[in-house]
Amino acid sequence: DQQVKQNSPSLSVQEGRISILNCDYTNSMFDYFLWYKKYPAEGPTFLISISSIKDKNEDGRFTVFLNKSAKHLSLHIVPSQPGDSAVYFCAADGGSQGNLIFGKGTKLSVKP
Amino acid sequence: SQTIHQWPATLVQPVGSPLSLECTVEGTSNPNLYWYRQAAGRGLQLLFYSVGIGQISSEVPQNLSASRPQDRQFILSSKKLLLSDSGFYLCAWSHSGRTPQYFGAGTRLSVL
Numbered sequence: 001d002q003q004v005k006q007n008s009p010s011l012s013v014q015e016g017r018i019s020i021l022n023c024d025y026t027n028s029m030f031d032y033f034l035w036y037k038k039y040p041a042e043g044p045t046f047l048i049s050i051s052s053i054k055d056k057n058e059d060g061r062f063t064v065f066l067n068k069s070a071k072h073l074s075l076h077i078v079p080s081q082p083g084d085s086a087v088y089f090c091a092a093d094g095g096s097q098g099n100l101i102f103g104k105g106t107k108l109s110v111k112p
Numbered sequence: 113s114q115t116i117h118q119w120p121a122t123l124v125q126p127v128g129s130p131l132s133l134e135c136t137v138e139g140t141s142n143p144n145l146y147w148y149r150q151a152a153g154r155g156l157q158l159l160f161y162s163v164g165i166g167q168i169s170s171e172v173p174q175n176l177s178a179s180r181p182q183d184r185q186f187i188l189s190s191k192k193l194l195l196s197d198s199g200f201y202l203c204a205w206s207h208s209g210r211t212p213q214y215f216g217a218g219t220r221l222s223v224l
Binding site: 004031032034036041042043044046049051079089091093095100101102103104105107 | 118146153154155156157158161171200202204209210212213214215216218219220
């Protein structure tokens with residue numbers, strides 16, 4: 001059973017607009033969440049993380065929101081740029097050793 | 113700064129042949145180390161993790177094994193490859209749990 005779900009396999013956004021990527025999790029014990037960006041044939045690149053003691057974390061154009069009661073987090077990219085086109089993975093920290101549990105990813109396409 | 117090296121980038125191996133993928137980290141000591149696999153159209157699945165030399169934990173039963181002969185070296189091996197071992201293999205490191213993991217460039221393994 002998937003513990004981290006990204007229900008939208010793809011998202012298309014116009015350049016300059018906001019991209020919102022969503023992620024749901026099932027295990028209320030998860031207390032640390034991360035977003036990664038991945039280009040084809042490359043390793044994932046860490047973008048931003050959030051601890052469960054916060055509900056928002058911001059880094060430049062990237063903001064992650066966490067709603068613990070809904071077991072939902074989202075990544076906002078504002079403004080979106082064509083270079084943001086990639087697959088975005090949500091991950092949850094599943095234990096004390098840092099075992100990340102990944103969603104299946106959402107492919108973002110930002111059109112000029 | 114820390115860097116992670118993973119090689120080879122691409123590998124084509126016949127069924128039944130052995131496998132050895134190597135990963136090394138520079139610029140840090142006593143990192144947590146991880147091996148992941150991404151099958152086609154799937155998310156990243158954790159295969160092994162290590163919190164120290166000679167300490168290996170396996171997340172899923174499989175045809176693969178891992179070893180950590182030195183502090184910053186992590187090796188993924190198989191004695192006899194199966195067709196189902198094909199995929200994109202990624203090595204990662206972190207300082208500890210609940211910190212970001214940083215990934216290598218990955219190895220595309222095709223077993224024919």
